[in-house]
Amino acid sequence: MRRADRLDSHYTPFGRVEVGLIRKANSPSDSWGLVLCTEIPGFVDRILESTVLGGIFGKRKNTSWRLTTKGNVLSSPNGYVVQELGSYVDAGEPELDSGSDADSALGGMSSRSSNFTVESELYRHIEENGRTYHRYKHGQYPLPNDTLEQDRLDYQHRFLRMTIDGKLFVSPIDPDRPINVLDIATGTGIWALSFADEYPKSTVIGTDLSPIQPHHVPRNCSFRIEDAEDPWTFDGLEFDLIHGSALLSCFRCPKNVFASAFLALAPGGYLELRDPIFPFKYASPPPENCALVKWNDMIVDASTKAGRPWTNGTHYRKWLEEIGFVDVVERREYAPLSPWAKGQRNKVLSVWVQKNILMGLEALSMALFTRVLGMEKEEVEELLVAVKADIENTKIHCYSEGVLVYGRKPRGNSSGSLKIDG
Known part of the structure; x- marks a missing residue:
């Protein structure tokens, strides 16, 4: 099981990316929301074009990622959410089954767990x-x-x-x-x-x-x-x-x-x-x-x-x-x-x-x-x-x-x- 409030940290050419999955309210059990947080505002569009999302959603062929900006929160038409670093979604007690496709794709990335440790500060600019x-x-x-x-x-x-x-x-x-x-x-x-x-x-x-x-x-x-x-x-x-x-x-x-x-x-x-x-x-x-x-x-x-x-x-x-x-x-x-x-x-x-x-x-x-x-x-x-x-x-x-x-x-x-x- 992976809690969404312990996001995985990935290091891309665009800075550090925090990635987690949350279950969307009032939705089927296999429907998940993506929390994608970046340390540098304005890099979201570049990140979405990178291989990070390709690794997570490699099995989701029909996912559309045209985003619209709404203040500090970026949202996509299909309900996924993107937020800047530090503005986490209050998801209550979200959990992700380890057997789900999304978890397999996410877990398959050799990432580092991040809780804002001293080491992770090195990845802020x-x-x-x-x-x-x-x-x-x-x-x-x-x-x-x-x-x-x-x-x-x-x-x-x-x-x-x-x-x-x-x-x-x-x-x-x-x-x-x-x-x-x-x-x-x-x-x-x-x-x-x-x-x-x-x-x-x-x-x-x-x-x-x-x-x-x-x-x-x-x-x-x-x-x-x-x-x-x-x-x-x-x-x-x-x-x-x-x-x-x-x-x-x-x-x-x-x-x-x-x-x-x-x-x-x-x-x-x-x-x-x-x-x-x-x-x-x-x-x-x-x-x-x-x-x-x-x-x-x-x-x-x-x-x-x-x-x-x-x-x-x-x-x-x-x-x-x-x-x-x-x-x-x-x-x-x-x-x-x-x-x-x-x-x-x-x-x-x-x-x-x-x-x-x-x-x-x-x-x-x-x-x-x-x-x-x-x-x-x-x-x-x-x-x-x-x-x-x-x-x-x-x-x-x-x-x-x-x-x-x-x-x-x-x-x-x-x-x-x-x-x-x-």
Whole structure:
């Protein structure tokens, strides 16, 4: 038996979702109402499109989920109810037979029971200047974790993959054999999920500060809320590939994280990293008083003052070699911010790069500029209007630079003498 006032907690790309079933008054015994509660108002529509409801109502083919908003309560035409977190239905003594279809579908989801424990608080987000940020170690990572940013991260993943011919990695490993893979700062988990799906013999783990990964994942994929700058605790598990992408805001000391990766790799395993390098560069002098140049300088200044310089990518190859990686390979990648450059490839790249930057310009800027540079939200928004115009201006010949680096842990290396700086 499951009481409806002990809701199951599920973790989706849209935040924490509390799910429970209640028996509707004056209705047949097999008619149940769904209580679906979210921690972030406005996410309900996105949640209803997710796999959470698919798992619960997989056997209810004719269920309609077009919802209408009625204050704090969202209701559907078929009588199911949706409420925001904390506004539970007073259902008296509702019980759900364990043999019902609805209970089987709900119970089949590997969920965590939630009674607002200290741990569950980590899955609530911090709201600041209209965006949401991670609660666990709040302030450490300056980019938001809301749906706008999640959409951008997924778009960025597709773009980065396109630039390496649709591949997920370039390190010379054999992914068709049973291997262990770790994705640090996994974000929405899209890279880890893609790897697990495309290489079913692999075992994939993704770690991040934000619990924004899907709850329903392949059996060979899992996620953990962890800080990669803390000591790694994988119970002796050795990885064949450790991957990190867009790490520029993540770590105060990236070299220490890479050293932790070295220790966690199996001999012969690879660490692969991809990051943009700031500031942007110009093929010809930009105009005077260019807002894009100003923004570029400000973002480098703010990230440096925050202790996470966005120029770190230039040091990745050197750091890997100093740690002890061998066969280190570095590739530099270039892409125009608008279609000013000649060549079809540059035209295509510019479309992807420009959209990625425009989607994320506020996310990249707001916390750093307000927290570190002391700007007001309105000042940042005014600046970004001019920056967006410059990004779209084909007379400004700006381009971005990125770095892809991978290196191998030598075979026969136990890493016993490697020390990580304090």
